[in-house]
Amino acid sequence: MQTLSNRRGLGFWLQLGFTLLVCALLTVPMVMSMLAGLTANYFVGLKSGLTLRWVEEVLRVYSGTILLSLQIAFACLACTLVLGVPTAYALARRPGRIARLVEELLMMPVAIPGLATALALIVTYGGVGDLRSSWLFILIGHVLFTLPFMVRAVLAVMGSIDLTTLEEGAASLGAGFLRRFATVVLPNCRSGILAGSLMVLTLSVGEFNLTWLLHTPLTKTLPVGLADSYASLRIEIGSAYTLVFFLMIVPSLILLQGLSKRGRPSV
Amino acid sequence: MPDSFHLDAVPIRLERCGKTFAGSARALEPLDLTIRGGETIVFLGPSGCGKTTTLRIIAGLESPDPGGRVLFGEEDVTALPIERRNVGMVFQSYALFPNMTVAENVAYGLKVRKLPRPERARRVEEMLDLMHLGEFAGRRIDQLSGGQRQRVALARALVVRPRVLLLDEPLTALDAKLRDSLRLEIDRLLRGLGITAVYVTHDQGEAMALGDRIVVMAKGRVAQIGTPREIYYQPADGFVADFIGTMNRLGGTVRGGMLNIGTASLPWSGADGAVELLVRPEDLALASEDDGHLGGSVAAAVFLGDRTRLVVEPTDGPALTVDTLGRSELGRGDRVWLRVDPARVLAVP
Numbered sequence: 092m093q094t095l096s097n098r099r100g101l102g103f104w105l106q107l108g109f110t111l112l113v114c115a116l117l118t119v120p121m122v123m124s125m126l127a128g129l130t131a132n133y134f135v136g137l138k139s140g141l142t143l144r145w146v147e148e149v150l151r152v153y154s155g156t157i158l159l160s161l162q163i164a165f166a167c168l169a170c171t172l173v174l175g176v177p178t179a180y181a182l183a184r185r186p187g188r189i190a191r192l193v194e195e196l197l198m199m200p201v202a203i204p205g206l207a208t209a210l211a212l213i214v215t216y217g218g219v220g221d222l223r224s225s226w227l228f229i230l231i232g233h234v235l236f237t238l239p240f241m242v243r244a245v246l247a248v249m250g251s252i253d254l255t256t257l258e259e260g261a262a263s264l265g266a267g268f269l270r271r272f273a274t275v276v277l278p279n280c281r282s283g284i285l286a287g288s289l290m291v292l293t294l295s296v297g298e299f300n301l302t303w304l305l306h307t308p309l310t311k312t313l314p315v316g317l318a319d320s321y322a323s324l325r326i327e328i329g330s331a332y333t334l335v336f337f338l339m340i341v342p343s344l345i346l347l348q349g350l351s352k353r354g355r356p357s358v
Numbered sequence: 359m360p361d362s363f364h365l366d367a368v369p370i371r372l373e374r375c376g377k378t379f380a381g382s383a384r385a386l387e388p389l390d391l392t393i394r395g396g397e398t399i400v401f402l403g404p405s406g407c408g409k410t411t412t413l414r415i416i417a418g419l420e421s422p423d424p425g426g427r428v429l430f431g432e433e434d435v436t437a438l439p440i441e442r443r444n445v446g447m448v449f450q451s452y453a454l455f456p457n458m459t460v461a462e463n464v465a466y467g468l469k470v471r472k473l474p475r476p477e478r479a480r481r482v483e484e485m486l487d488l489m490h491l492g493e494f495a496g497r498r499i500d501q502l503s504g505g506q507r508q509r510v511a512l513a514r515a516l517v518v519r520p521r522v523l524l525l526d527e528p529l530t531a532l533d534a535k536l537r538d539s540l541r542l543e544i545d546r547l548l549r550g551l552g553i554t555a556v557y558v559t560h561d562q563g564e565a566m567a568l569g570d571r572i573v574v575m576a577k578g579r580v581a582q583i584g585t586p587r588e589i590y591y592q593p594a595d596g597f598v599a600d601f602i603g604t605m606n607r608l609g610g611t612v613r614g615g616m617l618n619i620g621t622a623s624l625p626w627s628g629a630d631g632a633v634e635l636l637v638r639p640e641d642l643a644l645a646s647e648d649d650g651h652l653g654g655s656v657a658a659a660v661f662l663g664d665r666t667r668l669v670v671e672p673t674d675g676p677a678l679t680v681d682t683l684g685r686s687e688l689g690r691g692d693r694v695w696l697r698v699d700p701a702r703v704l705a706v707p
């Protein structure tokens with residue numbers, strides 16, 4: 092008994108220590124930055140006192156970018172759901188050379204630097220109507236960038252369940268294609284769809300590379316505004332901005348995480 | 359069993375149904391087969407012989423090569439997809455919906471058929487009771503044992519009152535004991551319902567117990583169609599003989615209406631010459647030296663409870679398997695004599 096718990100104790104403490112170290116590595120800079128957004132004067136330090144002044148200023152000046160970011164993120168989610176889920180389904184049902192090729196092609200925007208993709212978009216569609224000055228231009232970039240993540244996440248779940256047989260079972264009971272898709276395919280891929288949605292939302296809200304090239308002064312998203320404020324304003328404002336960003340993204344992360352846990356299919 | 363469970367018995371006819379999958383050899387040679395209404399027919403054969411393919415052609419999950427036709431009664435269903443054929447299907451892996459409860463699984467087909475809710479609830483409950491699943495109605499599929507899942511799969515297929523019930527190795531995933539009890543249950547159910555059923559298996563015991571007729575298949579062809587007795591006692595060829603049960607092969611010669619095996623000469627009708635004879639283990643009897651036809655020594659004795667299976671090595675020729683009923687004290691090395699009943703011996707063509 093004693094040797095067992097001793098041995099486990101050592102391993103346990105080592106593991107705990109390592110985990111905490113990694114966590115600290117990841118979170119300390121974030122916490123520092125958020126704290127900076129709450130201090131009255133960063134150069135004096137915490138003893139200058141805590142204040143919400145900077146946060147208020149960010150909300151006053153940048154609320155437009157926050158709303159636009161959210162608008163683009165949810166529009167992007169809608170697009171990737173409508174495009175990505177059927178794509179994943181088609182790829183899952185027809186495994187073969189062509190399907191693999193399509194999968195690789197879909198990954199292109201992830202592999203190529205965002206700036207290059209953005210340039211390509213501008214060269215190709217920049218002259219089309221008012222698109223260049225519309226938020227839809229950024230949306231197109233975001234959909235291009237996030238779609239593979241949705242497809243991959245859904246495809247992973249579709250590959251882990253025997254979709255063909257489930258569908259054949261539903262068909263044998265008289266269900267046509269649309270009904271099968273709605274009552275059997277979608278519910279059983281729920282965890283993948285939720286995981287994909289989570290990825291898409293967070294990637295879209297935080298996307299900078301593409302967006303920086305695609306944006307105009309009137310279509311500024313949160314990360315672009317963040318870069319501006321870091322470059323041109325007091326460090327406290329930039330940090331307060333980071334704080335706002337976190338407050339926005341973390342609850343949605345937790346929410347989706349919880350949802351995907353509950354929806355995980357148990358086989 | 360309530361009257362409402364009695365289903366229409368629709369005959370099935372396959373006409374020249376072959377199947378060639380893209381990029382591979384022909385999986386099924388063109389097949390003609392009539393399944394009578396209310397009959398349980400079993401497709402039996404080794405792995406890869408085309409049983410599932412045939413079943414899927416009947417179901418509508420696979421279409422036969424051009425020229426093939428599938429008829430349910432007088433209706434040509436060749437062009438109909440499975441969802442419009444009104445068949446019930448039980449899959450080897452059950453294909454139950456993990457996102458639904460037991461009751462929802464069973465109700466699925468009724469919902470698709472747009473039955474009013476009260477009628478639906480009544481039929482689901484009736485069916486769950488029939489399959490002894492009443493207490494599991496609210497459970498999720500992953501909270502059921504293998505045997506319970508199997509019964510849900512059957513209930514789900516039957517509740518819609520299909521024209522035909524198709525089962526693809528429905529018991530393979532279960533352990534031996536459960537298999538036996540469920541086999542009896544399925545047998546009782548199929549007889550009670552009077553439904554036309556097609557059952558695929560590679561287990562000859564299952565085939566014997568369930569089939570009104572058995573279709574023995576080999577390499578995409580039908581080797582023999584017949585009742586279990588016909589298949590067992592009059593196998594059409596060496597393949598069927600070997601595949602069903604245990605079969606001994608004996609060499610003999612015929613001369614002038616007499617068959618010579620071992621030391622014996624038995625009356626025999628057939629042309630003169632060497633013949634190969636097939637004998638079941640239970641048709642070889644132990645005898646005294648005076649009555650015996652073949653002498654040999656026991657190479658192995660396996661006690662099986664109700665009988666003892668002996669492997670006897672005759673003075674010449676391949677080893678023979680002999681079943682003896684009752685208490686036998688024979689063991690390795692003992693000398694024995696065997697009697698052959700000419701009425702129970704088959705000569706392979």
Ligand SMILES: Nc1ncnc2c1ncn2[C@@H]1O[C@H](COP(=O)(O)OP(=O)(O)OP(=O)(O)O)[C@@H](O)[C@H]1O
Pocket residue numbers: 379380382385403404405406407408409410411412560
């Ligand atoms: N979709 C397919 N594509 C290509 N070949 C196939 C396909 N389905 C089956 N086959 C081939 O057809 C032949 C018959 O297959 P089938 O599934 O009917 O065999 P089976 O008798 O059911 O065997 P088992 O007892 O292993 O289930 C096999 O050689 C198999 O490899």
Ligand SMILES: [Mg+2]
Pocket residue numbers: 409410411
């Ligand atoms: Mg099979």
